[in-house]
Amino acid sequence: GTEYKKTLTMETLNPQVKAVEYAVRGPIVIKAGEIERYLQEGGKKPFTEVIKANIGDAHAMGQQPITFLRQVVALCTFPELLDSPSFPKDAKWRARRILQSCGGQSIGDFLLLWSYSASKGVDCIRQDIAAYIEQRDQGVPANWENIFLTTGASDGIVSILRLLVSGQAHARTGVMIPIPQYPLYSAAIAEMDAVQVNYYLDEDNCWALDVHELHRAYQTAKEHCQPRVLCIINPGNPTGQVQSKKCIKDVLHFAYEENLFVMADEVYQDNVYAPDCQFHSFKKVLYEMGPEYFNSVELASFHSSSKGYTGECGFRGGFMEIVNLDPEVKSQLVKMLSVRLCPPVTGQAAMDVIVNPPQPDEPSHGQFYKEKGLVLGALADKAKLTEHILNAVPGIKCNPVQGAMYAFPRIFIPPRAVEEAQALGMQPDMMYCLRLLEETGICVVPGSGFGQREGSYHFRMTILPSAEKLKVLLEKVHDFHIKFLNEYSALDEAQRSVS
Amino acid sequence: GTEYKKTLTMETLNPQVKAVEYAVRGPIVIKAGEIERYLQEGGKKPFTEVIKANIGDAHAMGQQPITFLRQVVALCTFPELLDSPSFPKDAKWRARRILQSCGGQSIGDFLLLWSYSASKGVDCIRQDIAAYIEQRDQGVPANWENIFLTTGASDGIVSILRLLVSGQAHARTGVMIPIPQYPLYSAAIAEMDAVQVNYYLDEDNCWALDVHELHRAYQTAKEHCQPRVLCIINPGNPTGQVQSKKCIKDVLHFAYEENLFVMADEVYQDNVYAPDCQFHSFKKVLYEMGPEYFNSVELASFHSSSKGYTGECGFRGGFMEIVNLDPEVKSQLVKMLSVRLCPPVTGQAAMDVIVNPPQPDEPSHGQFYKEKGLVLGALADKAKLTEHILNAVPGIKCNPVQGAMYAFPRIFIPPRAVEEAQALGMQPDMMYCLRLLEETGICVVPGSGFGQREGSYHFRMTILPSAEKLKVLLEKVHDFHIKFLNEYSALDEAQRSVS
Numbered sequence: 001g002t003e004y005k006k007t008l009t010m011e012t013l014n015p016q017v018k019a020v021e022y023a024v025r026g027p028i029v030i031k032a033g034e035i036e037r038y039l040q041e042g043g044k045k046p047f048t049e050v051i052k053a054n055i056g057d058a059h060a061m062g063q064q065p066i067t068f069l070r071q072v073v074a075l076c077t078f079p080e081l082l083d084s085p086s087f088p089k090d091a092k093w094r095a096r097r098i099l100q101s102c103g104g105q106s107i108g109d110f111l112l113l114w115s116y117s118a119s120k121g122v123d124c125i126r127q128d129i130a131a132y133i134e135q136r137d138q139g140v141p142a143n144w145e146n147i148f149l150t151t152g153a154s155d156g157i158v159s160i161l162r163l164l165v166s167g168q169a170h171a172r173t174g175v176m177i178p179i180p181q182y183p184l185y186s187a188a189i190a191e192m193d194a195v196q197v198n199y200y201l202d203e204d205n206c207w208a209l210d211v212h213e214l215h216r217a218y219q220t221a222k223e224h225c226q227p228r229v230l231c232i233i234n235p236g237n238p239t240g241q242v243q244s245k246k247c248i249k250d251v252l253h254f255a256y257e258e259n260l261f262v263m264a265d266e267v268y269q270d271n272v273y274a275p276d277c278q279f280h281s282f283k284k285v286l287y288e289m290g291p292e293y294f295n296s297v298e299l300a301s302f303h304s305s306s307k308g309y310t311g312e313c314g315f316r317g318g319f320m321e322i323v324n325l326d327p328e329v330k331s332q333l334v335k336m337l338s339v340r341l342c343p344p345v346t347g348q349a350a351m352d353v354i355v356n357p358p359q360p361d362e363p364s365h366g367q368f369y370k371e372k373g374l375v376l377g378a379l380a381d382k383a384k385l386t387e388h389i390l391n392a393v394p395g396i397k398c399n400p401v402q403g404a405m406y407a408f409p410r411i412f413i414p415p416r417a418v419e420e421a422q423a424l425g426m427q428p429d430m431m432y433c434l435r436l437l438e439e440t441g442i443c444v445v446p447g448s449g450f451g452q453r454e455g456s457y458h459f460r461m462t463i464l465p466s467a468e469k470l471k472v473l474l475e476k477v478h479d480f481h482i483k484f485l486n487e488y489s490a491l492d493e494a495q496r497s498v499s
Numbered sequence: 500g501t502e503y504k505k506t507l508t509m510e511t512l513n514p515q516v517k518a519v520e521y522a523v524r525g526p527i528v529i530k531a532g533e534i535e536r537y538l539q540e541g542g543k544k545p546f547t548e549v550i551k552a553n554i555g556d557a558h559a560m561g562q563q564p565i566t567f568l569r570q571v572v573a574l575c576t577f578p579e580l581l582d583s584p585s586f587p588k589d590a591k592w593r594a595r596r597i598l599q600s601c602g603g604q605s606i607g608d609f610l611l612l613w614s615y616s617a618s619k620g621v622d623c624i625r626q627d628i629a630a631y632i633e634q635r636d637q638g639v640p641a642n643w644e645n646i647f648l649t650t651g652a653s654d655g656i657v658s659i660l661r662l663l664v665s666g667q668a669h670a671r672t673g674v675m676i677p678i679p680q681y682p683l684y685s686a687a688i689a690e691m692d693a694v695q696v697n698y699y700l701d702e703d704n705c706w707a708l709d710v711h712e713l714h715r716a717y718q719t720a721k722e723h724c725q726p727r728v729l730c731i732i733n734p735g736n737p738t739g740q741v742q743s744k745k746c747i748k749d750v751l752h753f754a755y756e757e758n759l760f761v762m763a764d765e766v767y768q769d770n771v772y773a774p775d776c777q778f779h780s781f782k783k784v785l786y787e788m789g790p791e792y793f794n795s796v797e798l799a800s801f802h803s804s805s806k807g808y809t810g811e812c813g814f815r816g817g818f819m820e821i822v823n824l825d826p827e828v829k830s831q832l833v834k835m836l837s838v839r840l841c842p843p844v845t846g847q848a849a850m851d852v853i854v855n856p857p858q859p860d861e862p863s864h865g866q867f868y869k870e871k872g873l874v875l876g877a878l879a880d881k882a883k884l885t886e887h888i889l890n891a892v893p894g895i896k897c898n899p900v901q902g903a904m905y906a907f908p909r910i911f912i913p914p915r916a917v918e919e920a921q922a923l924g925m926q927p928d929m930m931y932c933l934r935l936l937e938e939t940g941i942c943v944v945p946g947s948g949f950g951q952r953e954g955s956y957h958f959r960m961t962i963l964p965s966a967e968k969l970k971v972l973l974e975k976v977h978d979f980h981i982k983f984l985n986e987y988s989a990l991d992e993a994q995r996s997v998s
Contacts, residue, residue, distance in 0.1 A: 004755045004795040007663075007727045010827045014665045017835055025618060025837035074577035077845070078569045084585070117813065151650060151815070154839055162690075164506075166513045187838045191661075228506045256503045296503040314616065314844035316650070328509045332516055339521045339686045340653055344843040345813035346576070 019190040022183050023449020028433050029054050032443040047441035051473050053461040054443045056237075056405045058311025058375075061464035066310050066371050068364045069353040072098075073315070076349050090362035097124060098349050117345055119338040121149025121319070125352045129319055132355035136269075137284040142321065148333075149319050149351065151343045153267045153304035156320035158188050160300050163333060164229050164261055165194040174227035176217060178209065180408060180450035180458070182237040182265070195225040200453060203410065206399050207241035211250040218258060230260040235268040235279065235403030238450050238460035240383075242277035242403040248285040252297060261298040267318075270308035273380035274402035283323060298324045305350040307405065309375040317347030379405065382463040382470050389474040393481050394491060405462050408447065411481065413457045414490030429457040435484070440476040518689040521682050522948020527932055528553050531942040546940035550972050552960040553942045555736075555904045557810025557874075560963035565809050565870050567863045568852040571597075572814070575848050589861035596623060597848050616844055618837040620648025620818070624851045628818055631854035635768075636783035641820065647832075648818050648850065650842045652766045652803040655819035657687050659799050662832060663728050663760055664693040673726035675716060677708065679907060679949035679957070681736040681764070694724035699952060702909065705898050706740035710749040717757060729759040734767040734778065734902030737949045737959035739882075741776035741901040747784040751796060760797040766817075769807035772879035773901035782822060797823045804849040806904065808874040816846030878904070881962040881969055888973040892980050893990060904961050907946065910980070912956045913989035928956040934983070939975040 010018075029052075036050045052060070059065060068091055075081050075095030082092050101124035120126065123144075130144035150156035165173045176197040177185045189196045199217040201207040209232070221227045232251060234243045243251075255262045264282040272279050283301055287294045305317030325333070357372075358364040383401035390398040395412035413421075413428045421431040429446035436459075437443050447458025465473060485491045509517075528551075535549045551559070558564060567590055574580050574594035581591050600623035619625065622643075629643035649655035664672045675696040676684045688695045698716035700706040708731070720726045731750060733742045742750075754761045763781040771778050782800055786793045804816030824832070856871075857863040882900035889897040894911035912920075912927045920930040928945035935941055935958075946957025964972060984990045 002756070004792075005758050006795075006797055006823070006825055007758050007760045008797055008828050009825050010831075012665065012727075013828055013831060014662055016665075017662055017831055020835060020838065022834060022838045025840075026834075070577045074573045074580065077576055078573035081573065084583075086583070151843070152840065158839075163513055163516055166511065166515075184838060191835075228511075257501070259504050259506050261506045293503075296505075298505055298507055313840070316841070316843040324505070326505055326508050329507050329512055332509075332512060335521060335525075336516055336519060336690075338523075339519065339683060341651065341812070342815075344650070344815040344846060346845040347843060 016191050016193050020187045021190070021449070022187050023445050024055055024183060026445070026449060028430070028437060028443060028445060031434065032437055035437065035441065045441065046439060050437075050441045050443055051465060051469060052443045053465060053473060054445050056307060056462055056464065057313050058307075058405075058464055059313065061462070062466050063311050063375060063464065064371065065312065066353070066368065066375075068358060068368045068371075069310055069312065069350055071364075072353050073346050073349045077346065088363045090358050090364050094352065094356065095349075098122060098352060101125070117149075117342045117348060119340070119342050120334060121147070121343060122345070122348050122352075125149065125348050125355075126319075128352055128356045129321075133281075133283070133321060137281055137287070140284050140287040142283075146322050146325070147319055148322070148337065149317075149343045149348050150302075151318065151347065152306060152316045153265065153302040153318040153320075154184050155316075155343070156300070156302050156318055157184060157263065157265065159333070159337065160263060160320070160322070161188050161192060161194070161229070162336070163329065165189075165192040172225045173229065174221045174225035175229045175231060176214070176221070176227055176260070177231045178233060178236070178239075180238050180447065180452055180460075181231075182233055183449055185231055186451070195221065197221040197225070197227050198451065201236070201239055201241070203399065203453070203456070206402070207236055207239040207408075209243060209247050209251060211247075211254055214251065214254050218254075227258070228261060229263060230255050231263045231265065232282070233265040234282075235271055237265075237268065237404050238406045238408040238445075239399070240401040240404045240406050240408060241399065242272050242274065242279065245280045245285055248280055248282060249289060252282065252286055252289060252293060256293055256297055262300070264299065264301045266301050267304040267307045268404040269303065270376070271379065271405060272403040273376075273383045274400060277402045279403070283321065286323075296324060298322075300325075305347060305354060308354065309372045310350065310354055311375070312347075312350045315347040315350045316344050317350040318343070319351055378467065379463060382467055383407075385467065385470060386461075386463050386474060389471070389478065393478045395485055396477075396481060401463060405464060406460050407463060408450070408458050408460050411457050411459065412485070412490075412493075414485060414488035414493060416488045416490070417484070429459060432457065432484070433459055436477070436480055440480050442473055442476055442480075515690050515692050519686045520689070520948070521686050522944050523554055523682060525944070525948060527929070527936060527942060527944060530933065531936055534936070534940065544940065545938060549936075549940045549942055550964060550968060551942045552964060552972060553944050555806060555961055555963065556812050557806075557904075557963055558812065560961070561965050561968075562810050562874060562963065563870065564811065565852070565867065565874075567857060567867045567870075568809055568811065568849055570863075571852050572845050572848045576845065587862045589857050589863050593851065593855065594848075597621060597851060600624070616648075616841045616847060618839070618841050619833060620646070620842060621844070621847050621851075624648060624847050624854075625818075627851055627855045628820075632780075632782070632820060636780055636786070639783050639786040641782075645821050645824070646818055647821070647836065648816075648842045648847050649801075650817065650846065651805060651815045652764065652801040652817040652819075653683050654815075654842070655799070655801050655817055656683060656762065656764065658832070658836065659762060659819070659821070660687050660691060660693070660728070661835070662828065664688075664691040671724045672728065673720045673724035674728045674730060675713070675720070675726055675759070676730045677732060677735070677738075679737050679946065679951055679959075680730075681732055682948055684730055685950070694720065696720040696724070696726050697950065700735070700738055700740070702898065702952070702955070705901070706735055706738040706907075708742060708746050708750060710746075710753050713750065713753050717753075726757070727760060728762060729754050730762045730764065731781070732764040733781075734770060736764075736767065736903050737905045737907040737944075739898065739900040739903045739905050739907060741771050741773065741778060744779045744784060747779055747781055748788060751781065751785055751788060751792060755792055755796055761799070763798065763800045765800050766803040766806045767903040768802065769875070770878065770904060771902040772875075772882045773899060776901045778902070782820065785822075793822075795823060797821075799824075802850075804846060804853060807853065808871045809849065809853055810874070811846075811849045814846040814849045815843050816848075816850040817842070818850055877966065878962060881966055882906075884966065884969060885960075885962050885973060888970070888977065892977045894984055895976075895980060900962060904963060905959050906962060907949070907957050907959050910956050910958065911984070911989075911992075913984060913987035913992065915987045915989070916983070928958060931956065931983070932958055935976070935979055939979050941972055941975055941979075
């Protein structure tokens, strides 16, 4: 016989996989891991620890989990604990209810089980989610049959895109996404070979979404593809803005006019810090626009257990609500979801606690709201702190962090540094972030991983480190940036450039 | 403005989604759910309960979870329990170790956390898996850097296929799969627009895999696509056979000769019942074939927490080991996995218990092996019982259930019944299974959902119901089948036809 030759090489690899980019866990994060190992093995650096501000992973940064949520999930996992006096009644009640709805058989009291759920998720959790949405949206009706549990929000977003993107070469699907964006979107679009249609958020206006820019992007795209999907991230990732009701109304009107399917990424709906901002769901605003809109525009909204005040990233919980979906298409969606059997039941249980928290007359109410308040209060303080310290650095300008978990400051990179990066075949902000990492141990993600206007440079950092550590981080950024500017003799220039 | 017209309809839906079929949760299961609700609401049927033998969901069918596994996952979820005297030391030790490796910070003793893990999975779990594989394969080396945790085995299978399938119209990727198959494969192939290349298992020879049939399928396929992937399910789903070492060697030799990437679905590796059968991993056999093979053939093997003796379907745990993967492609795989962030950490912990069970000197050892033995012993008994009762029915012929969790009996459907089904635009075995469901409450999946030789009919049933319930189920099948044959005056014909 002949010799075996690999069939899977860079030449034969699915080119759509090759095209995927995902900066949040990209080269800079791999480098950070290498430095961490080097330090652990006794290596010396000008710093003693790597501070990872690259990813929205609350617990990894020391944020405490919500006790009640963990209690409910632990009870579901090990129902013998339903007998233990150290778990509160309200947690037990919820666990029992979830287990009974989960398809497991209840033989006696302690043999409740935890098996595959329905592909759409556990019915009683879907019902709880619908009730939660109705309350959140001040009475706008929510039908639990439109709710689907997902494996984190990412899974839901990818599933909906997969329905919408058809592989026909003559009419490729255009997917409108904000720039800057969360790179799940660009990655999914690349993998599905759809067309990424960029609309730019207005940095000078606190990253607002300007409907004229949507029109421009749409009209330009129509020349080479069929734009059918409009993705919005509110509160913004990586940009941290919270959209006004007026803005959302304009966007929905635009979607209505152009027959677009709206995907509203609302995973940061509980993360709003600016006192003059409020979260408005796309669904509620659609309702307020009247039945002509509410009964027609196709809208999917995504939520997650990973963000908010719970920060339960590991459980991979999430859900989506889809309104005005064609009933036959809905059956197709269910079929597609059923191939993967079901989302993880622990994530579903985590989601249930978020939408069904302890009530005032329940024993865990006090502790739950105390813990929730502490997490959100600390995030609000850190949002302010971040904005203030960054804006005091010459050559850095940071919009207010109104919501979500990130600052996305604009950084002035001197022309000589830009040239140097280009000579190295590197994005200038990548060079900047790599040097920041190597000199200070701070790991942030270059703006180029999210998209930015040509010639502007940014980085994304989370506000998740503890206040103490965040202050250290920001002061190190301050010192590094000044040193960086001085190195290129550009301190004066910087002060003129970004202000 | 003009009126809004839906953008997502059956006409515009991604045609590759439309092409997906998944019988395990298909129309017959939807119908079963309707009947269940009807009975719950007080409706009358000739039976009082629906017995779901359609899906390999052990716990939903009353199988008890392994206590130790649940203890470890509960401890990870609610680390305060590390302080509780009612949890054994060995479970606590494992939970502590997982949490410490999980990227969470340990501040004091009880603040260990449970966050996003690395996209490849928690390092210490990957190491435990590698050690487990080395032991399973009697010393064949396993490198933990080749191990990737997944969201159930399905997720791993789809991820590897996505690397291999490229969308080029001029050289579409052929994926060889057994017929009958588990329909995840056909669904993924349809969704990715690859070419499904069928090779038929030999029903007359206990569903053995005949390498001549592989050659035939490969040569035929080469005329219209580029066959690059060979999928094997061992022990078989839905067919329940366990492959001999000789057969695996032949298959690997064939893959070597034709430069195929081998995907070995080995999720039932712990489910072997026939005393004359033994599980041989593809990797071990590859090793025994010598370095020319072991250092070249690209091989991915998949495992899961959902099957075996644990049956933990809800946690969505799984892993894959990939050998001889091109290093650059491996980086691309990691990049692709990182977009979805990480597999659920509870599933990872469940997987860790499976590969790192209590040792003889640990306190949980006795109970663990007692529970494991009970589950596997019961399954072995039910495998025998199923084979025997089914083979006593005139017109039903069932190969031995050597492994996995399913029987896939061949059923004689009288020509007049076939004609009747065709007139209804229905597969004959679908009509059969629908009638079985409506008349007896038994839910099994038609063979057409898995693929079968033209003109032969089957159904797949799990052996998971309790022995008592399984006996009822099988007797009902017996009576139904005779009644069905009589209805078409074909009892004599049946006895001649399938024997």
